[in-house]
Amino acid sequence: MSVEVYYDDDADLGLIQAKKVAVIGYGSQGHAHALSLRDSGVDVVIGLPVGSKSRPKAEEQGLRVLTPAEAAAEADVIMILAPDTAQRALYTDAIAPNLAPGKAILFGHGFNIRYDLIKPPADVDVAMVAPKGPGHLVRRQYVDGKGVPCLVAVEQDASGDAFALALSYAKGIGGTRAGAIRTTFKEETETDLFGEQAVLCGGAAALVQTGFEVLTEAGYAPEVAYFECLHELKLIVDLMYEGGIARMRYSVSDTAEYGDLSRGPRVVDSRTKEEMRKILSEIQSGEFAREWIAEDDAGRPNFAKWRAEGAAHPIEETGQKLRSMMSWVDRPITETA
Numbered sequence: 001m002s003v004e005v006y007y008d009d010d011a012d013l014g015l016i017q018a019k020k021v022a023v024i025g026y027g028s029q030g031h032a033h034a035l036s037l038r039d040s041g042v043d044v045v046i047g048l049p050v051g052s053k054s055r056p057k058a059e060e061q062g063l064r065v066l067t068p069a070e071a072a073a074e075a076d077v078i079m080i081l082a083p084d085t086a087q088r089a090l091y092t093d094a095i096a097p098n099l100a101p102g103k104a105i106l107f108g109h110g111f112n113i114r115y116d117l118i119k120p121p122a123d124v125d126v127a128m129v130a131p132k133g134p135g136h137l138v139r140r141q142y143v144d145g146k147g148v149p150c151l152v153a154v155e156q157d158a159s160g161d162a163f164a165l166a167l168s169y170a171k172g173i174g175g176t177r178a179g180a181i182r183t184t185f186k187e188e189t190e191t192d193l194f195g196e197q198a199v200l201c202g203g204a205a206a207l208v209q210t211g212f213e214v215l216t217e218a219g220y221a222p223e224v225a226y227f228e229c230l231h232e233l234k235l236i237v238d239l240m241y242e243g244g245i246a247r248m249r250y251s252v253s254d255t256a257e258y259g260d261l262s263r264g265p266r267v268v269d270s271r272t273k274e275e276m277r278k279i280l281s282e283i284q285s286g287e288f289a290r291e292w293i294a295e296d297d298a299g300r301p302n303f304a305k306w307r308a309e310g311a312a313h314p315i316e317e318t319g320q321k322l323r324s325m326m327s328w329v330d331r332p333i334t335e336t337a
């Protein structure tokens, strides 16, 4: 392999068990990290603003909840798992005043360091433990005795031990059970943003919606279109996940495989690839980050409009009806922590 991969035997859980850890934020990632660290014998405190909706959830789990500033002041290791857009102000107001030499700041995604929105002092460690999966899966895998692979990176090694500490933290959330890959803040941030924009979220959602529109506009039943363009996607992606694209092609019919090989490249063609390259260059140049921060500063007008348009797309109504017939499929959008 071209990357360095670390497993449980390479990580010393004792390093993180010897520290007090503040997990700032208790959402998708925050709840998973905090609960799994606690189950791994780590002293954890949660940092959330007064009035945060997440406070009751953390308290119900028996976790001690302080304000972000109080939690940062108490902790040796501060894991920042608030939304990326909130981290800059959170750092300035609550974390920076409570840093001291020898402390460590950790991130679950490199956005704020990569784009210089947060500039920590030279005498603290700055590292990242970024699970490659949604927080609820991170927690579920940990509870099942497994783990979600994660990326580990060090931006600043003031102590000389930053990587070992990050690896120890990764072990505490189950990451080294599956494998922790060493990377950099730059690589993690740019590839994560590219993946979610071009393929996983943006690309996949646009592909599904467009396929559904083509079928329904041609007069086919929305229910049938939903099955073909959304529901079965999971079954196909599960096959790819288990054994790559080759495994999927082995399982589907020859007719499907011939259609895949001959038509797929017409759907995602050289123009799509060129657009993907443009998206990547906007990420690399910082253009996307500047746009997103400005959008957030302005109160997210486009975000709200596009989110509402997405929610009003006919595929959502059809899906809601069909999923109510499939009790094993229907899950609330927000699982309880």
Ligand SMILES: NC(=O)C1=CN([C@@H]2O[C@H](COP(=O)(O)OP(=O)(O)OC[C@H]3O[C@@H](n4cnc5c(N)ncnc54)[C@H](OP(=O)(O)O)[C@@H]3O)[C@@H](O)[C@H]2O)C=CC1
Pocket (backbone or CB within 6 Å): 024, 025, 026, 027, 028, 029, 030, 047, 048, 049, 051, 052, 053, 054, 055, 068, 080, 081, 082, 083, 084, 086, 090, 108, 109, 130, 131, 132, 133, 134, 135, 136
């Ligand atoms: N979602 C995921 O699975 C993944 C996320 N990441 C990264 O993890 C980080 C956290 O993302 P995610 O878990 O999705 O976030 P969520 O939106 O799920 O949760 C954010 C949490 O932070 C709290 N919060 C909001 N503002 C502040 C603040 N100013 N100070 C302290 N806490 C605050 C929220 O509280 P409230 O309930 O009050 O809003 C909530 O508990 C991001 O850097 C993200 O890129 C990385 C990998 C995957």
Ligand SMILES: CC[C@](O)(C(C)=O)C(=O)O
Pocket (backbone or CB within 6 Å): 131, 132, 133, 134, 135, 192, 195, 196, 200, 201
């Ligand atoms: C794919 C979306 C993600 O990057 C993730 C779950 O890894 C995110 O930022 O939520």
Ligand SMILES: [Mg+2]
Pocket (backbone or CB within 6 Å): 132, 133, 192, 196
């Ligand atoms: Mg990601």
Ligand SMILES: [Mg+2]
Pocket (backbone or CB within 6 Å): 109, 192, 193, 196
């Ligand atoms: Mg991401």
